[in-house]
Amino acid sequence: MATHHANAVLPDEPEKATLEGKNKLLGFWLFLGGETVLFGSLFATFIALRDQANGGPTSQELFDMPLVAAATLLLLTSSMTAVMATLALHKKNLKQIQVWLAITVLLGLGFLGLEIYEFMHYVHEGHKVSTSAFGSAFYTLVGFHGGHVAFGILWIILLQVSATKKGLTVVTAPKFYLASLYWHFIDVVWVFIFTVVYLMGMIGGKVG
Amino acid sequence: MSAHASHAPNRSGLWDWLTTVDHKKIAILYLIAGGIFFLAGGFEALLIRLQLMYPESSMVGAKTFNELITMHGTTMIFLAAMPIIFALMNAVVPLQIGARDVAFPFVNSLGFWLFFFGGVLLNTSWFLGGAPDAGWTSYTTLALNQFSGHGVDFYVLGLQIAGIGTLIGGINFLVTIINMRAPGMTFMRMPMFTWSAFVTSGLILFAFPAITVGLVLLMFDRLFGGNFFNPDAGGNVVIWEHLFWIFGHPEVYILILPAFGVISEVVSTFARKRLFGYSSMVFATALIGFLGFMVWAHHMFTTGLGAIANTLFGLATMLIAVPTGIKIFNWLLTMWGGQIRFTTANLWAVGFIPTFTIGGMTGVMLAIPPADYQYHDSYFVVAHFHYVIVGGLVFGLFSGLYYWWPKMFGKMLNETLGKWNFWTFFIGFHLTFFPQHFLGLMGMPRRVFTYLKDQNLDMGNMISTIGAFGMTIGTILFVVNVFVAASSSKRAPADPWDGRTLEWSIPSPPPEYNFAQTPLVRGLDAFWIEKVAGNKGMTPAEPLGDIHMPSPSFLPFLMSLGLFIAGYGFMYHNYVVVVIGMLVTFACMFTRSVKDDPGYHIHEDEIEDKGVKA
Numbered sequence: 172m173a174t175h176h177a178n179a180v181l182p183d184e185p186e187k188a189t190l191e192g193k194n195k196l197l198g199f200w201l202f203l204g205g206e207t208v209l210f211g212s213l214f215a216t217f218i219a220l221r222d223q224a225n226g227g228p229t230s231q232e233l234f235d236m237p238l239v240a241a242a243t244l245l246l247l248t249s250s251m252t253a254v255m256a257t258l259a260l261h262k263k264n265l266k267q268i269q270v271w272l273a274i275t276v277l278l279g280l281g282f283l284g285l286e287i288y289e290f291m292h293y294v295h296e297g298h299k300v301s302t303s304a305f306g307s308a309f310y311t312l313v314g315f316h317g318g319h320v321a322f323g324i325l326w327i328i329l330l331q332v333s334a335t336k337k338g339l340t341v342v343t344a345p346k347f348y349l350a351s352l353y354w355h356f357i358d359v360v361w362v363f364i365f366t367v368v369y370l371m372g373m374i375g376g377k378v379g
Numbered sequence: 380m381s382a383h384a385s386h387a388p389n390r391s392g393l394w395d396w397l398t399t400v401d402h403k404k405i406a407i408l409y410l411i412a413g414g415i416f417f418l419a420g421g422f423e424a425l426l427i428r429l430q431l432m433y434p435e436s437s438m439v440g441a442k443t444f445n446e447l448i449t450m451h452g453t454t455m456i457f458l459a460a461m462p463i464i465f466a467l468m469n470a471v472v473p474l475q476i477g478a479r480d481v482a483f484p485f486v487n488s489l490g491f492w493l494f495f496f497g498g499v500l501l502n503t504s505w506f507l508g509g510a511p512d513a514g515w516t517s518y519t520t521l522a523l524n525q526f527s528g529h530g531v532d533f534y535v536l537g538l539q540i541a542g543i544g545t546l547i548g549g550i551n552f553l554v555t556i557i558n559m560r561a562p563g564m565t566f567m568r569m570p571m572f573t574w575s576a577f578v579t580s581g582l583i584l585f586a587f588p589a590i591t592v593g594l595v596l597l598m599f600d601r602l603f604g605g606n607f608f609n610p611d612a613g614g615n616v617v618i619w620e621h622l623f624w625i626f627g628h629p630e631v632y633i634l635i636l637p638a639f640g641v642i643s644e645v646v647s648t649f650a651r652k653r654l655f656g657y658s659s660m661v662f663a664t665a666l667i668g669f670l671g672f673m674v675w676a677h678h679m680f681t682t683g684l685g686a687i688a689n690t691l692f693g694l695a696t697m698l699i700a701v702p703t704g705i706k707i708f709n710w711l712l713t714m715w716g717g718q719i720r721f722t723t724a725n726l727w728a729v730g731f732i733p734t735f736t737i738g739g740m741t742g743v744m745l746a747i748p749p750a751d752y753q754y755h756d757s758y759f760v761v762a763h764f765h766y767v768i769v770g771g772l773v774f775g776l777f778s779g780l781y782y783w784w785p786k787m788f789g790k791m792l793n794e795t796l797g798k799w800n801f802w803t804f805f806i807g808f809h810l811t812f813f814p815q816h817f818l819g820l821m822g823m824p825r826r827v828f829t830y831l832k833d834q835n836l837d838m839g840n841m842i843s844t845i846g847a848f849g850m851t852i853g854t855i856l857f858v859v860n861v862f863v864a865a866s867s868s869k870r871a872p873a874d875p876w877d878g879r880t881l882e883w884s885i886p887s888p889p890p891e892y893n894f895a896q897t898p899l900v901r902g903l904d905a906f907w908i909e910k911v912a913g914n915k916g917m918t919p920a921e922p923l924g925d926i927h928m929p930s931p932s933f934l935p936f937l938m939s940l941g942l943f944i945a946g947y948g949f950m951y952h953n954y955v956v957v958v959i960g961m962l963v964t965f966a967c968m969f970t971r972s973v974k975d976d977p978g979y980h981i982h983e984d985e986i987e988d989k990g991v992k993a
Contacts, residue, residue, distance in 0.1 A: 197558060201553055202550055205588045209588035212592035212625070215618075216592070219618055220615060223612070223615075224613065304609070304612055304614040307596075307606045
């Protein structure tokens with residue numbers, strides 16, 4: 172009877188113990204494949220337009236390594252804490268999951284705070300969406316990523332709150348697993364943004 | 380058991396349709412909505428042809444003409460062809476792989492409603508200051524504010540909403556086909572239609588995000604002061620072309636592959652033969668899917684990408700003729716020596732083969748860059764893509780609809796009316812589009828609202844318009860046939876065509892749980908194998924037991940409605956409306972995440988009561 176409502180014993184790797192869980196895992200990986208094309212298109216657009224400052228501030232003038240490095244540090248660390256949460260999931264320890272995810276959320280919020288500060292600073296410097304093609308491409312790519320981070324934070328908080336009532340089950344386990352998968356994905360995207368937008372934007376001058 | 384609601388929620392009428400998560404009902408929703416959009420797009424086409432019937436005609440005028448061609452193309456591709464393909468995929472794929480449902484019934488319903496509301500939003504532009512008028516490709520800078528009206532905003536937002544629906548629909552089918560196959564249904568035993576649905580879903584997954592990005596960028600430029608496509612501020616118009624065609628070229632394979640799948644099923648069933656060269660068909664389908672991503676720049680030969688790029692993209696394009704040729708020969712060899720029955724479904728399939736071949740041939744002609752400079756933006760191109768999309772896809776869809784109609788609705792379409800439907804549409808189609816090759820070669824550019832008389836264009840245009848009436852009559856006959864079938868009291872048998880695949884082993888229409896017992900698959904053409912072995916039905920792979928079903932939900936409808944409302948807020952810069960719309964959507968997502976769906980059970984005795992097992 173009702174075997175897939177396991178309140179009693181949680182199976183190993185509870186995130187893929189049911190067909191629903193397996194479906195969600197595969198579907199989410201595929202979704203991330205689509206997201207890769209989405210960000211790939213944004214990156215390609217950015218690379219094509221990154222030197223078109225149109226008289227506004229250029230990337231060399233704007234970018235500030237310490238700030239970006241701090242943001243990167245926060246986000247990369249948050250990926251590690253998300254891994255710890257997944258390890259706790261495999262140990263079926265809800266308390267540990269909650270703690271690690273809470274740290275992940277805090278780090279994500281710190282990242283988001285830095286990004287908002289950064290954007291406000293740039294706008295103050297006269298670097299806006301409407302300033303130049305570079306401005307449009309920068310805010311769209313980095314903003315899309317920031318939007319993903321914000322969504323991830325809300326999602327994880329929601330899962331945490333509802334898990335306090337529901338506990339760790341074969342229904343909630345895949346959700347935790349997917350949220351941390353998503354979190355790693357946006358972390359990987361950030362690694363590319365750090366390289367393509369910031370590092371490449373700080374070296375060299377305008378080519379044309 | 381205590382945790383489950385054990386009875387089916389009692390829903391009926393409209394409420395049932397608004398909340399259903401049953402793939403068979405969603406298929407019917409897709410078919411109705413797609414069918415209505417098909418009629419709208421067809422009406423637009425008829426107006427276009429009436430305007431072009433005589434030289435220097437002023438029937439609709441230039442402005443309306445631009446809106447008509449834009450909406451005709453956009454509607455037919457995104458709102459008619461795609462959903463009718465999804466209708467067939469929803470109706471057939473789970474049955475062909477022996478599954479009780481798709482992997483994500485809720486997402487399936489959400490995909491439909493997103494498509495539906497996106498399409499409605501796009502079409503409300505007719506009543507809110509004019510439809511989009513920058514062509515279905517919406518090239519910048521033409522599609523920017525200074526050259527195009529408010530209508531393009533509807534294009535940008537409507538297609539974004541509809542596109543998300545298509546994307547999640549594609550993911551749903553990929554997971555369904557990978558994870559939900561019945562025991563014994565290996566990949567190389569899957570029916571060709573399921574294979575084509577699989578490859579098409581993969582293409583959707585990787586192609587649609589590109590157009591989403593393109594539309595977002597265009598939205599920024601049009602609504603929020605962005606400069607992506609504004610050369611004055613350093614923008615680059617070619618980026619739009621790339622993003623559009625990185626999506627747009629795979630899109631034509633997204634459209635045609637399911638038609639290939641339908642033709643493979645129909646030709647094989649009505650030749651009473653196993654599909655010739657099954658494994659090469661699978662290989663060809665996958666190869667076309669792969670190459671489909673490598674050829675987008677052949678739409679941009681005259682953009683100035685340079686000789687090297689044009690050569691490579693030209694060669695890659697011609698390469699696609701090889702797997703496509705494999706398919707054509709395999710269909711011919713399937714019919715060879717078979718006991719061919721010319722039912723309406725098979726007439727469409729047999730009509731498809733030469734018609735599509737002509738379209739493929741002009742495709743290879745267009746793939747040669749220096750020649751393309753001559754054909755470019757002329758009616759030759761219009762003739763080419765209508766041969767592949769109407770002569771290929773639409774013929775394939777009609778074939779599939781006649782073939783699977785009894786399975787979807789439990790009623791047979793009338794064969795006599797069907798044959799009239801086929802012949803009027805088939806002759807009308809060739810009358811419409813065959814002369815357009817020559818109109819193009821004689822220099823008639825596409826997308827012009829009129830032409831001068833005595834330029835050798837009068838006769839061709841007149842014939843073309845007469846042909847359009849033939850297609851109109853054919854379409855009306857199909858609609859009549861639908862109503863005749865619906866009002867008939869005769870029920871379709873489970874297996875009216877002496878079919879070969881699993882969907883014919885269950886009643887027409889199937890019960891909501893599809894298979895009372897999951898079938899055991901013992902080879903390609905699983906049902907045919909059992910028939911040849913003298914068995915009455917499939918061998919079950921499990922004992923009879925309770926069946927768990929997902930609950931219906933109104934959330935997909937509300938979630939899509941929220942985005943629909945927010946879309947208007949964006950277009951009219953009314954941020955209160957944006958916030959309201961987004962709140963509705965997010966509240967639904969929140970509810971879905973927090974509230975688990977226990978589903979319900981259909982009891983063993985209920986299954987037997989319904990007399991499934993004879």
